[in-house]
Amino acid sequence: MSFGVLRSILRQTLLGMARRFTTQWVVIACVAAMQSIFAATLLLTFNLDLLSDQWERGGDLLVFIKPGTTQTEYEQLSAMIQTWEEVENSSLKTPRDALKELQKSLDTDFLETGFDDSVLPATLEIEFSASTTDEEQLEIRAKLLQISEIDEVEAVTEGRGLLARLYELRELIAVWRWIIGAWVGLSVMFVFSQFVKLNLHQRRREVEVLSSVGATKTFILAPLLIEGALQAMLGSLSALWIVESVLSNQRVGSEMISDLLLFTPSPLSLRLSVTFILFSTLLGTIASWRAASLFLKGRE
Amino acid sequence: MRVQAFHLGHTYLPEHPVLHDISLDLSPGSLNYLIGPSGSGKSTLMKILFGDEPIQTGQALVGGWSLAHLTDKTRPYYRREVGFVYQDLRLLPAWTAEENVCLPLEAIGRSRRAQRSRAHELLHQVGLGHHLRTPVAQLSGGERQRVAIARALVHNPRFLLADEPTANLDPALSDGVIELLNEQRQRGVTLLISTHDHQLIKLFRSQVYEMRRGIISRHFTSQLGHREGESLSQGAGESSHV
Ligand SMILES: Nc1ncnc2c1ncn2[C@@H]1O[C@H](COP(=O)(O)OP(=O)(O)OP(=O)(O)O)[C@@H](O)[C@H]1O
Ligand SMILES: [Mg+2]
Numbered sequence: 001m002s003f004g005v006l007r008s009i010l011r012q013t014l015l016g017m018a019r020r021f022t023t024q025w026v027v028i029a030c031v032a033a034m035q036s037i038f039a040a041t042l043l044l045t046f047n048l049d050l051l052s053d054q055w056e057r058g059g060d061l062l063v064f065i066k067p068g069t070t071q072t073e074y075e076q077l078s079a080m081i082q083t084w085e086e087v088e089n090s091s092l093k094t095p096r097d098a099l100k101e102l103q104k105s106l107d108t109d110f111l112e113t114g115f116d117d118s119v120l121p122a123t124l125e126i127e128f129s130a131s132t133t134d135e136e137q138l139e140i141r142a143k144l145l146q147i148s149e150i151d152e153v154e155a156v157t158e159g160r161g162l163l164a165r166l167y168e169l170r171e172l173i174a175v176w177r178w179i180i181g182a183w184v185g186l187s188v189m190f191v192f193s194q195f196v197k198l199n200l201h202q203r204r205r206e207v208e209v210l211s212s213v214g215a216t217k218t219f220i221l222a223p224l225l226i227e228g229a230l231q232a233m234l235g236s237l238s239a240l241w242i243v244e245s246v247l248s249n250q251r252v253g254s255e256m257i258s259d260l261l262l263f264t265p266s267p268l269s270l271r272l273s274v275t276f277i278l279f280s281t282l283l284g285t286i287a288s289w290r291a292a293s294l295f296l297k298g299r300e
Numbered sequence: 301m302r303v304q305a306f307h308l309g310h311t312y313l314p315e316h317p318v319l320h321d322i323s324l325d326l327s328p329g330s331l332n333y334l335i336g337p338s339g340s341g342k343s344t345l346m347k348i349l350f351g352d353e354p355i356q357t358g359q360a361l362v363g364g365w366s367l368a369h370l371t372d373k374t375r376p377y378y379r380r381e382v383g384f385v386y387q388d389l390r391l392l393p394a395w396t397a398e399e400n401v402c403l404p405l406e407a408i409g410r411s412r413r414a415q416r417s418r419a420h421e422l423l424h425q426v427g428l429g430h431h432l433r434t435p436v437a438q439l440s441g442g443e444r445q446r447v448a449i450a451r452a453l454v455h456n457p458r459f460l461l462a463d464e465p466t467a468n469l470d471p472a473l474s475d476g477v478i479e480l481l482n483e484q485r486q487r488g489v490t491l492l493i494s495t496h497d498h499q500l501i502k503l504f505r506s507q508v509y510e511m512r513r514g515i516i517s518r519h520f521t522s523q524l525g526h527r528e529g530e531s532l533s534q535g536a537g538e539s540s541h542v
Contacts, residue, residue, distance in 0.1 A: 012406065019394070139414025209390050212352070213451070214379035215407035217372065 005219065013223040017230070022233065028196050030237025031188055032242065035280060038184040039236075039243040039268075042179045046272060047265045048170040063124040063147055066154045069182070073152050074122065081126060081147070089127040094131070183282055188235075191230050192287035199224065200295045207296075219294065225285055226290045232284025236277045301381070301458040301490050302328050303349065307358035310344055310514075318344050318513045322358070326492060326507070329485045333501050333522070334494040336503075336511035342494040343387055345511070346461045349492070350384045351375050362459055380408060383457035385465045387494075389448040393437035397428055397447045399434045400436055404455040422450040425480055441468035449477060453484065466500060471527060478503050499527045534539060 017024055065074065074092055081090050147153055198209065210220050244267045268276070303326040308317040319341045326332050334342045347353040349360060351370050365378050391400050401419040410418075423432055426446035428439075436444055445468045450514040452460060462481065466474035474497060481491055482504050495501070501508055502525035510518040 002409050004411065006409070007411075008406045010407045011412075074342050115538075206392055209392055209403065210407060211376070212350075212379065212384065212386070212390060213404035214376045214455070216376045219376075219407055 001218065008220045009219060010226070011082075012219075013226045013230075016223055017227055018251075019065050019248070020199075023199075027231050028235045028238065031284070032190050032231060032238035032278075034184045034187050034191075035236045035239030036242050038177075039239045039276065041180050042272065042276065043172050043243055043247065043268055045170065045177050048173060050169060050266060052170060056189060063120040063126060064154045065124060066152050067122075069122065069152045072126075077150065077152055078124060087126055091125045093125065095122050100279055106155065154210070169172025174250075180296065188232065188280065188283050189287040192232070192284050193291035195231075196228065196288045196291035197295060198223055221292050221296070225288050228284040229281050233277060234280045235279035235284075240273055240276065244268070244273075262277045301363040301488070302326065303360075303362050303459055303490055303492070305345075305349070305360045308345070308355065308360060309357040310348060310353065311356065311494060312344075317514060319348075320514055324509065324516070326490050328490055329488045331482060331485060331504055331506040332490070332492045333506055333508045334447060334492065335410060335498065335501070336497070336509060336517075339513045340511040342511055343463050345399055345494065346384070346463050346494060350461055351378055351461075352384075376407075380404070381458050383452035383455070383460040385445075385448050385452045385460075385462040387463040387467070389444055391436045391444055391448055391451070393510075394435055395437055396433050397423060397439065397443075397450075398432045400447055401450045401454050404451060405443075408455070416523075418454055419450070422453055423447070426450050426477070441496060442470070442473060445469060446473075446477065449480070453480075456487070458488065459490045460492070462491070464494055464496065466495060466497055471499070474500060475503060475527070494539065502527070 065077070071094075074094070078090055078092050081087055207220055247265060248269060303324065305322055305324040308322040309317060309321055313316045320343060321340075334345065336342055344353065348355060349367070351367060355368040362378075363381060365381075367378075369380055392403075398416070398419050399424060402415040403417040420429070420432060423429055425450065426449055428443060428446055428450070429434065431439060431443060436447060439447065445465065448466055449462070452462065460481065465481070466477055469477060478493075478500055481493065485491065493500075500524040505524060506522045506524075508518075508520050508522050509516050510520075
């Protein structure tokens with residue numbers, strides 16, 4: 001195809017879009033509305049991923065030790081647990097350590113004097129090795145029971161518990177993300193093929209005239225494809241913009257989230273955004289192409 | 301461009317043949333008329349020669365093109381060498397006269413400036429220099445017809461088919477249009493014009509093919525004369541069956 005023809009195709013695309021300006025807005029708004037749902041799901045999973053990454057760091061088991069346990073008893077307990085295969089590491093935190101940490105986190109030393117550190121519990125953080133299968137998890141639970149039966153132990157909490165629930169949520173949403181994605185994708189394709197049909201119907205005279213003055217099939221189809229691609233791109237861009245501006249404008253929700261979870265929701269990464277837009281543009285182009293070539297086939 | 305048709309036959313609906321065994325030989329740069337009553341098959345023959353209707357039986361050769369072998373891929377390129385003024389004009393009413401006339405050049409990717417200057421030249425020639433920017437919907441029937449003629453000429457076709465190009469024009473304008481079309485012969489353009497206006501054919505020496513019920517019933521060379529009330533048979537010279 002020559003440069004001149006390419007230039008003509010682009011000109012015809014823009015002229016055609018300008019001639020049916022309102023229709024353009026309707027299609028773009030439709031696509032934007034549907035894509036916002038998908039973009040919101042993407043944003044949610046993206047942040048859940050970030051959240052669980054943040055939480056993954058930290059002990060797997062937290063063992064609270066009864067007050068009045070002596071230093072030797074601590075050490076015996078720690079040494080015993082350390083012998084278990086699944087245990088990667090265990091670290092003991094005495095009431096004194098806990099106090100120091102508390103002071104550090106409060107950035108003050110007013111607790112230094114006259115504060116009875118025995119009110120703080122001694123804890124043992126146990127980290128299990130990273131490669132734990134489901135079976136091994138069972139074992140860990142069994143060990144958990146063992147630990148809680150040791151005399152000196154007051155309570156055991158599973159550090160993973162919350163994280164596991166978070167994972168479950170993330171998995172669930174990840175599945176839903178694809179279901180929603182597929183649904184939105186199909187709807188977008190449907191909107192485009194209907195729109196192209198309508199468009200071609202409105203323009204059937206134009207198509208007829210174009211083919212009678214020596215326009216090739218490419219020349220007739222290309223403007224429709226470019227139009228579809230542009231609409232899909234603008235639609236998904238608007239969807240991203242809508243979702244992200246909602247995220248950044250609803251202060252209360254964000255503050256609650258960041259207080260509760262010590263986590264600030266962040267916008268979609270650039271890579272994910274670009275993929276989202278490209279994918280949507282591709283969908284628009286494919287749908288337009290399919291509808292247009294079906295229409296032309298039916299005509300001839 | 302030489303135009304030859306060999307034993308063309310055509311049917312739209314089974315059992316109702318529209319053309320039977322049509323043969324023609326139009327020499328390059330010649331002026332040819334198709335006359336005959338309504339429904340005799342003039343438009344059908346022209347559409348076949350433009351590649352709008354497929355060749356069902358027979359063969360047609362136009363320049364180097366074998367019309368029986370046109371495909372969806374090659375047809376646009378054939379049409380770039382041929383111009384057609386449709387009986388129903390096929391203009392885009394919402395577009396301006398200029399935009400309509402530019403379309404064949406747009407389809408082959410000419411620059412905007414080249415398109416415009418060529419379109420203006422032709423629109424001035426057909427007397428529509430003052431309507432360049434007028435949407436076709438706002439033009440009169442005769443003005444639209446002239447826009448269609450300008451569009452058919454804009455890409456310098458070597459074979460021009462015009463299906464009743466003077467149907468909506470008054471006698472003076474009709475003669476003007478035929479003169480304009482006739483000028484194209486200097487460039488070797490072959491003209492095939494269908495008409496019900498038998499006065500037209502006396503304007504220039506031309507080959508006249510008279511159609512009746514799908515066959516060419518008469519073929520003769522027209523004789524020059526002035527536009528008046530006389531009937532066609534008196535103006536006709538030698539006559540032969542094809
Ligand atoms: N698309 C079509 N489908 C079916 N029949 C058709 C079609 N086009 C034309 N015909 C029939 O073919 C015959 C010839 O039509 P055509 O248009 O070629 O006549 P014509 O000589 O151009 O007439 P006119 O002088 O009125 O324009 C007519 O009887 C018409 O009914
Ligand atoms: Mg006709």
